[in-house]
Amino acid sequence: MTDVLTREITVLDPRTGETVGHVPIATPQEAERALGRARAAAVGWARTPAAERAAALHAAASAVRDAADELAASNERETGKPFDDARGGVDAGIGTLVQYAELGPVHRGRTLHGSWDATDFMVPGPRGVVAVLTPWNDPVAVAAGLLGAALVTGNTVVHKPSERCPLTGRRFAELLAAHLPEGVLEILDGDGSVGAQLAAGDVDVVAHVGSTATGRAIALDCARTGAKAVLENGGNDPLIVDEGVDPAWAASQAALGAFANAGQICVSVERIYCHAALADPFLAALTAEAAAWQERLGPLVDRRHRDHVHGHVTEALAAGARTLTGGEVPDGQGSYYPPTVLIGCTPQMRVMREETFGPVAPVRVVPDFDAALLEAVHDDYGLAATVLTPDMAHAQAAWRALPVGTVKINNVFGGAPGGAAQPRRGSGSGFGYGPELLDEMTTTKVVHVAAPPSR
Known part of the structure; x- marks a missing residue:
């Protein structure tokens, strides 16, 4: 919660409402000063041998490992994420x-084959x-x-x-910064206005995960x-339940996708198409x-977000x-919201068109697989999709047709x-993880070196 008068963020525990x-x-x-320090440090850090940069990251990973329980507990206090789930996120970050x-x-x-x-x-550089x-x-x-x-x-x-978990975010970044030269990792606390200033400022890349x-x-x-711009933004991920799958197993998959972390996962299931x-x-x-x-189920991150979910x-x-x-x-x-199953949903409803980001499973019954795929494809987002089917021809058709970054079969x-x-589309652009993220963070220069003409 941002107080515009005191210019500070008040963090509330979403389980109890306590500060x-x-x-x-x-x-x-x-x-501006943080941007200036980062710019001043850029030349020296770019010239640091790659092995030394890697060693600093290894040391930072060890420091995060030592503070894993502290970070998980902080995350639980700020966002309501259950401790074990929060600890799993820390472990994933260490990896x-x-x-x-x-x-x-x-x-x-x-190398290129020239004269x-x-x-x-061709050489990559920061x-x-x-x-x-x-x-x-x-x-x-x-x-x-x-x-x-x-x-x-x-x-x-x-x-x-994020202003919704600034204490956890800052503590994690400080653990990294302690193993880096001054200015290499600057940390700023703030709300959307601070993020907007950075995005429009003197930077070469803006990497954002969010709305x-x-x-x-x-x-x-x-x-x-x-x-x-490297962007991973909202999603409206469909789940198709095809004829012939075990309904109990399909329901367990749908519930996991819709309710895990109270539906607050970028690739949560947002809409379900079930064969009649x-x-x-x-x-x-x-x-x-x-x-x-x-x-x-833990709580939603705050009551403002709960109002958004309940509004859908x-x-x-x-x-x-x-x-x-x-x-x-x-x-x-607190800001708890119950796992919710909706039926009779239509494509015009916001709960089917937009990202709800809560523990809501809206179900639309369709006559066949082709109808499900047609509706799943028709969307303004493009993050991920899941298909539960025993028919490999349907699986093949689905992964080829769905205009998303990730398709998961069964x-x-x-x-x-x-x-x-x-x-794709409203869900962003660029590789946000994996080895390819190294390509996003570097630029490639082509170099041609020839000897001067002999005298």
Whole structure:
């Protein structure tokens, strides 16, 4: 919660509503000074041997490992994410830092075949200063990727963690900065105004994970300044339940996708298309799954976000949808919201068109697989999609047709390590993780070296 009079952020525990802490918002002058320090440090850090940069990242990963429980507890206090889930995010972040520490020194260019008396090659180099703006729903894991890739490739960074978890974000970044030269990693606390200043400032890359609206504003800034935009923004991820799958298993997958972390995951299931032949047993099983999830669901990040989620649900109900379970704001402290299953949903409803980002499973019953795929494809986002089907021809058709960065067949979460995807449309642009993120953080220069003519 931002107080415009005191220029500070008040962090509330979403489980109890109690105050966790107060964080001052950086002034425009402080932001400019941070950008200046990062710019001044850029030349020296770019010239630092890749192995030394990697060693610094390894040391930072060890420091984060030592503070893992502290970071997880802080995350739980600020966002309500259950401790074990928060600790899993920290562990993922540690693994990501180690991954980039290993990949950085072997990130390489290539030679070109030119004339015999010349040498031609392509070499990657750092872009310069990177503004990194990270989200609250997985603050350590996401920041580890963007910060790790930017730093190991020789860029300096100005990092603003989300105003919804500034204490966790700052603590994580401080653990990294302690192993880096002065100015290489600058940290700014603040709200959207600070992020907007960084995005429009003297930077060479803006890397942002967050809402589509903010991502579009950043893209406009980058178009004006010439900075590169690396964006992973909102999603409206579909789940197709095809004829022939076990309805209980499909319901468990749907519930995991819709309810994990109270639906506050970038690739959460946002809309479900169920084959009519499977509708009755699937819906019964999904309702039972929702009841089981009720016992282990944490709160939404704050009451403002809960109002957003509940607004989608109430609009859908007013337009003719029905609840099989959930859909009501509970009494008591905190910002809890129950796992909710909606039926009778139509494509015009916001709960089917936009990112709800809460524990809501809106279901649309369709006559066949082709109808499900047609509606799943028709969307303004392009982050991820899941298809549950025993028919490999349907699986093949789906992954080719769905205009998203990631398609998952018969597994709502999962995938091999090192995979990277490019979101599309309103979901962003560029590789936000994986080895390819090193390419996003570097620029390639072509060099032609020839001997002068002999006298």
